[in-house]
Amino acid sequence: MTDSSPPILRLMVDSGNTRVKWGLHDGNGWIERGSAAQADGALLGRQWREMEAPDHILICHVAGVAAKNGLVEALSHWEIEPQWISAATYQCGVRNYYADPAQLGSDRWAALVAAWDLQRQGCLVVDAGTALTVDALSDTGEFLGGIIIPGMDMMRAALAAHLVPLTAAELSGGAFRDYPDSTADAVASGGVHALAGAVERMAGLLAATLGHVPDCLLCGGAAQQLQPRLELNATVVENLVLEGLLLIAREGGQDSRATARIR
Template identity: 45%
Template sequence: MNIAIDAGNSRIKWGVHDGTGWLDSGVLATADVAWLSEAADEWPADARVMVCNVAGSEVAATLSALLAGRHARVSFLHASAEACGVRNTYEFPGQLGADRWAALIGARALLEHACLVVCAGTATTVDLLDADGVFRGGLILPGFDLMRAALADNTAQLPLADGVFRSEPRNTMDAIVSGCLQAQLGAVERMFAAIATAPGARCLLTGGAAAPLAAHLKIPFQLADNLILNGLVRYAESR
C-alpha cells in the first residue's frame, strides 16, 4: 500500500494506492496543510508514504511532523540522475524540481513514446522526454493566473482580467486573458515541435490549470490528472 502526497505552491493532492488503483484521494489548499492530519488518520498505518514537496521548508516540516506519528516509512522525493527508466540530463540533476521529476516518471510509466510533459499550476513547466526515456530539458514560466495577477499588480490601468479567449480580442479583459493563454500555448507548442515527427509523440497535460490549455492546444495531447501522484507511486514501488 502506498500513499502519495504532492505538495505544490497552491494545492496539496494526495491519494491512497493499493498497487492496482486509487482507493481514495483528496485535495486541499497548501495553506491548510495542517488539515491533512484529518485524512492521514484514516490511512493504513503500514503504508509507505512518498512525498513530493515544492512548497518550501515550512510545509515540509509540517508534513514530516504530522506523518511521523502515524507512518514509519515516509520519504521525500528528490531528483536523481536516473530512476524508473528516466535519465535526467539536467546540468545538476538534483536541482530538478521534485514535481517535475515525479511527472516525468509518471509519464514514462504511461507512455513509451516521446512526449512533452506539461504541468500547469501556479507555474507552468514544459519538459521534453524522448522515446528512450531521456529528459532533454524544459521550461518554467509563470502560470496563467500568475500572468494575469502580474499585470494587475504591476500596471496602473490593467485589471485582474476575467475575459474570454478570442483569436482577435477587441476589449481589454479579453486581450489580457487571450494574451496570457497564447503565451502558455505558444511555449507548449514550440517545445512540442522538437518531437512532433517522432512516432506516437504527444503532450501529457496535468495540473489545476490544465483545462484552459486543453481547450485550445493544436497538438496531440491527453489529460493525465494524477501524473505526479502516479509517478510517486511508481518510484515508491521501484525501491
C-alpha cells in the same frame, strides 16, 4: 494457497507551490484521493486522520521549508517516517540529462517517470500549474531538458501589479475569446496563447529531434483550459505526479511493510 495478508497501503503526496494533492493506493488502485491549499495544513490533517494509516509515505515537495514543516505536522499523528524524493540520474527507465540532476524539481521528475511508463516513446510532459513546465522525453527515455514560464495566475498577478488597472481577483473572471473585448478577457486570452505557444514551440523542437511529432501529456490546474487550444495530440492525465511517485515507490522495493518510525 491464497495470501490472506492485508494490502500494503502507500500514501503518495504531491506538494506543489499552491496545492497539496495526495492519493492512497492499495496495490490495485487508488482507494482515496484528496487535495488542499498549501497553506491549509489543518484541512490536510483532518483528511488524513479520517483514513486508514498507510504503510509507506512518499512525497515530492517543491514549496519551501515552511510548507515542508506544515506537511510534517499534518503527518505527525502517524508514526511513519516519510520518504522525500529528489530527482535521480536514472530511475524507472528514465535518464536525467539535467546539468545537475538533483536540481530538477521532484514533481517534474515524477511526472516524467509516469509519462515514460504511459508512452514508451518521445513526448512532451506539461504541468500547467503555478508555473508552466514543458519537459521533453526522447524515444529512449532520456529527459532532454525543459522550460519554465509563469502560469496563468502568475501572469494575472504580474499584470495587475504593474500594468492593468484591475485587481488580480477582477482579472480572474476573464475568459478566452478569439477577439477579446474586455481587459479581463484580453488578459485571460493572452495567457492561454502564451502557454499554448510555449508548448507548441517545444513540440516543434522535439519533433525535429525525434523525427516525428510528439504526443503531449498535460497535468496541473490549467490543463483542461489549455488542452483545446493546442494544435497537438494532447491528453490530460489526472494525478500524473502521483502515478510517477507510485512507480518510484515500487522500483524502490517498497513492497514490504515499513519498519522505520519517527517515534
